[in-house]
Amino acid sequence: MPKKPSSPRVAALVGPYLSGKTALLESILFHCGAIPRKGSRREGSTVGDAAPESRARGSGTEINIAGADYLGESWTFLDCPGSIELLQESESALMVADAAVVVCEPDAGRAMTLAPLLRFLDDLDIPHVLFVNKMDTAAGSVRETLAALQEFSRHPLVLREIPIREGGKVVGHVDLVSERAFRWTPGKPSELIQIPDQLKNQEHQARAEMLEMLADFDDKLLEQLLEDVIPPPEAIYGTLTKDLRESKVVPVFFGSAERDHGVRRLLKALRHETPEANDAAARLGVGALMNGGPAAVVFKTLHAGHTGKLSFARVFGGDIAEGATVGGVRVGGLLRVPGGRQEKTPKAAAGAVVALARTDGPATGQCLAGAGVRAVPNWPATLAPLFAMAIHADKREDDVKLTGALAKLIEEDPSLSFGPNPDTGEFLLWGQGEMHLQIALDRLKQRLHVSVKAKRPQVPYKETIRKSIKQHARHKKQSGGHGEFGDIHVEIKPLPRGSGFAFDNSITGGSVPKQYIPAVETGVREALARGPFGFPVVDLAVTLTDGQYHNVDSSDMAFKKAAGLALREGLPACQPVLLEPICHVEIAIPAEFTSKAQRLVSGRRGHILGFDAKPDWKGWDQVTALLPQAEMHDLIVELRSATLGVGTFAWRFDHLQELSGKQADQVITERQHATAAQ
Secondary structure, three states, rough: OOOOOOOOOEEEEEOOOOHHHHHHHHHHHHHHHOOOOOOOOOOOOOOOOHHHHHHHHHOOOOOEEEEEEEEOOEEEEEOOOOOHHHHHHHHHHHHOOOOEEEEEEHHHHHHHHHHHHHHHHHHHHOOOEEOOOOOOOOOOHHHHHHHHHOOOOOOOOOEOOOEEEEEEEEEEEEEEOOOOHHHHHHHEEEEEEOOOOHHHHHHHHHHHHHHHHOOOOOHHHHHHHHHHOOHHHHHHHHHHHHHOOOOOOEEEEEEEOOOOOOOOHHHHHHHHOOOOOHHHHHHOOOOHOOOOOOEEEEEEEEEEEEOEEEEEEEEEOOOEOOOOOOOOEOOOOOOOOOOOOOOOOOEEEOOOEEEEOOOOOOOOEEEEEEEEEEEEOOOOOOOOHHHHHEEOOOHHHHHHHHHHHHHHHHHHHHOOOEEEEOOOEEEEEOOOHHHHHHHHHHHHHHHHOOOOOEEEOOOOOEEEEOOOOEEEEEEEOOOOOOOOOEEEEEEEOOOOOOOOEEEEEOOOOOOHHHHHHHHHHHHHHHHHHOOOOOOOOOOOEEEEEEEEEEOOOOOOHHHHHHHHHHHHHHHHHHEEEEEEEEEEEEEEEEEHHHHHHHHHHHOOOOEEEEEEEEEOOOOOEEEEEEEEEHHOOHHHHHHHHHHOOEEEEEEEEEEEEEHHHHHHHHEEEEEEHHHHHH
């Protein structure tokens, strides 16, 4: 029975770095006739990874969007970056997709690199299939890879085919539903062959395992199996389609994107089994926002130079035409993206992906609909920052321009953030890792024409005192006319850690008139900005106890200067001590890497508070520790290096702690040199 044509659908291609997503996209577009020949990454001619930052790194740095028609149906494919540092970009694409194709290599040892991605898909019930790539050259086992991956997937991974091997190489597959065998032919459709005799027993066993998995979600199929009734292929396909659309199982295919093996089989499965756009709309929770009219969910924002701001959106609920008003926003222009190109189009049907041009207002994760511009109810939270660099414009005249350019970057990538550090005065750019920020700096220079310099951020050290003293200071200056006179006695004493600063006065008899006391406090506060070691001073109290004034020469400024002098002269005698910020850190890693994480913390002067199983994460641990902020800068870099890229952490400031010895001496010396160079 012919398949009923579907509305435009969207599939996201996701997977780790070097898994072959871009090669798969090229093969899909070539099979669909969207491109005349496949591009080459070596030649820089692929549809995916076309951005200058991607070409320079040889890997994807943003969502690549390409449209194609397959057997009379419209498709958009979203090729997502593989780096864990660019996960926010991938999550945005997955939210609007009808299904995801998770691409991996047949290597059981690297299965955990997919753990965060599979977790995200499971948590949000996004239908997905698995495509084990590079089967023509790899010696790895599909079954071993699946067994390793199953540890990180809450949904059963259902093998849909088994490999045909000759001379130790995979040359084709046996479809477990239709029970037909196919030999791969480079550049051509697979050749239908007889199931090799040596595979018949394996095929029967694998098919039985597949049916048993499906029977867990289908009572009728379970009854048939119990009664030894063999269900027809049409019934099995129907069950697979239903289970995928309800995100109950994960079908598994394999092949070689580079050689086009298994790609047509994958496309056919997507065509028959991928859900429709209304299923994605329901998952996003945007149905209530539509009010029966058209809607569009923005999943990517791009500031593209001469074309201005482009908002890439998935259309739900009805057609959108150029010039129409949706959610109170006028759609200035519409662009479609066949084969990675951008072409004007007068309208977009429900399910399509288009770029909204000359449209102000909507941001990534927002829905334009009858209810107005609203946040998508089930959109994932923005990733917390893990790595920072202090930046400043290369040219002083670009300082104002820099802030506007960074705002555009954050529109494109919400996992970036920026702002001044109130403790150090530096301007910080935050992101998910060193590569993430380097990509952002490249975009600032190449796309937004602002060149910046970046360096490691300063640690916001503080200092405090251990000893109480009484200090007298007098500011006296004579010049023509009125002079300056302020005389004060203050008591300086330490406070418990975390108390901050307190000011009081015990003036009696008007030795310091009331109108001058606020000036004394202001002078003290300003002096505390830089203590004897060059850092802000905290956790102390200053009490104004006595003083003198002059009827003519005293003023607010004179008493303010006297207060500053009292602190500058008094603090060095108060036994000052350096304080370093300590952070509370929760490190999440697969359990097999727990000991590495503990050694990492210990090697950075950290104090381990304990570790336990990560709640609701099978096979993962959570190490809790206190770690000096000075040791936090590249923690995420080393942690990922030690955990195949999947380790991460959450952190917050916890307290200030005294630092002494050689480390304190080094910090103070570096501060003195930096101050002298200013």
